[in-house]
Amino acid sequence: MSASLAAAALPAGNGIDLDGVEKWYGTTDEPVYALSKTDLSVAQGEILVLLGPSGCGKTTLLRMIGGLLKPTRGGIRVAGHDLWPKGARARNSDAVHELGMVFQEANLFPWMNIEDNIALPLELRGVGRTERLAQARALTRLVGINGFEKRWPRELSGGMRQRAAIARALSYDPRILLMDEPFGALDAMTRDAMNLELQRIWMDLGEGGANPAASRKTIVLVTHSITEAVFLADRIVLLAPRPGKVDREIAVSFPRPRSIDLQATVEFVSVVNELRHRLEEIS
Numbered sequence: 119m120s121a122s123l124a125a126a127a128l129p130a131g132n133g134i135d136l137d138g139v140e141k142w143y144g145t146t147d148e149p150v151y152a153l154s155k156t157d158l159s160v161a162q163g164e165i166l167v168l169l170g171p172s173g174c175g176k177t178t179l180l181r182m183i184g185g186l187l188k189p190t191r192g193g194i195r196v197a198g199h200d201l202w203p204k205g206a207r208a209r210n211s212d213a214v215h216e217l218g219m220v221f222q223e224a225n226l227f228p229w230m231n232i233e234d235n236i237a238l239p240l241e242l243r244g245v246g247r248t249e250r251l252a253q254a255r256a257l258t259r260l261v262g263i264n265g266f267e268k269r270w271p272r273e274l275s276g277g278m279r280q281r282a283a284i285a286r287a288l289s290y291d292p293r294i295l296l297m298d299e300p301f302g303a304l305d306a307m308t309r310d311a312m313n314l315e316l317q318r319i320w321m322d323l324g325e326g327g328a329n330p331a332a333s334r335k336t337i338v339l340v341t342h343s344i345t346e347a348v349f350l351a352d353r354i355v356l357l358a359p360r361p362g363k364v365d366r367e368i369a370v371s372f373p374r375p376r377s378i379d380l381q382a383t384v385e386f387v388s389v390v391n392e393l394r395h396r397l398e399e400i401s
Contacts, residue, residue, distance in 0.1 A: 133162040133294055133336040134183060139192035141178055142361075151361030152178045155192070158355065158364065162197075162293065163334040165320065167341060167351040169393070171401040175362025176340045177298055183338060184219050184296045197293055218287035222299040224279035226271040226286075233258065233267035236285045243290060250289075257285035260319060277308040281315065288323075288335075297339040301346070310378055313349055317375060344393050348386060349376060356393070358400040365400055368393070 136158040142149035153175040160166045168176040181187035183194060185207045194201040199213035208214055226235045233254040240250035258264040261281040263274070271279055280300055287295055300316075301309045316337075324334035341347050347354050351370045358365040370389070372380060380386050 133164070133197055134158075134160040134338070135193075135195040136179075136183070137193045137195075139179075139182060139189045139194060141175070141182065141187070142190050153182075154361045154363040156364055160336055160338060162336055163324065165337045165339065165350055165352045167339050167347040167354045168357060169341060169344065169347045169354050169397075170357030170362075170365075171359055171397060172342075173362070174357035174359040176357055178362065179357075180296055180298055180338060180340050184217055185214055215290070216293045218290070218292040218295045220280070220283050220287050220295065220297045220300045222302050224271070224276075224283040226279055226282060228271055231268050231270055232263065232274070232282050235271065235282060236289055239286060239289045253289060254285070257288055258282075260288075260322065261285045262315060275308075276304050277312055280304070280312060284316070284319065292335070294336045294338070297337065299340055299342070302342070309343075309346070313346060314378065317350065321375060344390050344397070345381060348389050348393070349381060354393070356396065356400075365396070 136156055139153065139156045139158075140151070141153040142151045144150050156179065168179060170176055178187060182189050183196070183201075185201055188205070188207065189202060196213040197216045199208070199211060199216070201208055201211075201213040226232075227238070230238070233251055236254040236257055237245075237250040240253060241247075245253075255264070255267060258267055261284055263278050263281050263285070266274060266278065271282070274282065283300070284295075301312045304312060320334055320337060339350060348370055354368040354370060356365045356368065357363065368389075372386070
């Protein structure tokens with residue numbers, strides 16, 4: 119196997135830790151495994167991509183990290199805090215507050231304008247209107263939709279709605295952003311543009327600090343797109359199906375910022391092709 123697909127070293131300064139996490143359905147006598155025993159660490163400030171064929175447990179794993187799906191066995195720690203203490207999801211805990219989520223659909227409320235949609239998590243946390251709208255407007259600038267604050271979701275393109283969804287997830291400043299096929303419903307050109315935008319947002323949020331890498335958001339992203347995975351990731355976790363399990367971890371060392379032109383290089387195409395061949399073997 120070439121060096122490009124060598125196993126990645128476990129990162130230091132973990133933002134997420136999974137210890138023996140498993141998920142199965144049914145009884146212990148006849149379980150249907152969605153995810154085999156999984157140990158995984160994600161460093162603060164890292165972009166980790168979960169890649170694999172359908173049925174390999176990518177979304178199951180992400181939903182357990184997000185506190186939406188209870189693990190059958192094992193523990194998950196977020197920013198050092200137990201997410202599932204004694205088998206129940208921690209409520210109003212530091213672990214939950216560190217998480218923001220973006221789904222394939224933007225899921226904006228159609229009766230709210232864009233800035234109110236972005237500010238909604240802050241309203242639910244009791245933040246005053248003046249403060250939360252100021253934060254929403256700052257975030258529209260960050261994600262590139264300033265000037266559309268008073269628009270309705272139906273007036274925005276799919277890409278712009280996803281930008282608003284990312285802004286909403288960032289509104290309460292979580293350390294960790296979980297993204298489940300966030301650009302899967304977009305056309306190819308818009309998807310490329312959103313990949314560039316996500317990279318820019320991630321880098322911009324780390325600017326100004328003494329240690330930019332440590333101050334950036336941790337991102338865990340699920341995708342079926344090999345090209346998207348290689349373009350965005352610091353590290354790819356390749357999952358194999360039936361039952362879901364980690365096949366290998368791959369470090370992606372292309373320097374940032376990455377441009378779309380990178381995708382035409384021999385080195386990029388080589389990594390994509392090797393991943394494609396491995397996916398064909400395990401599917």
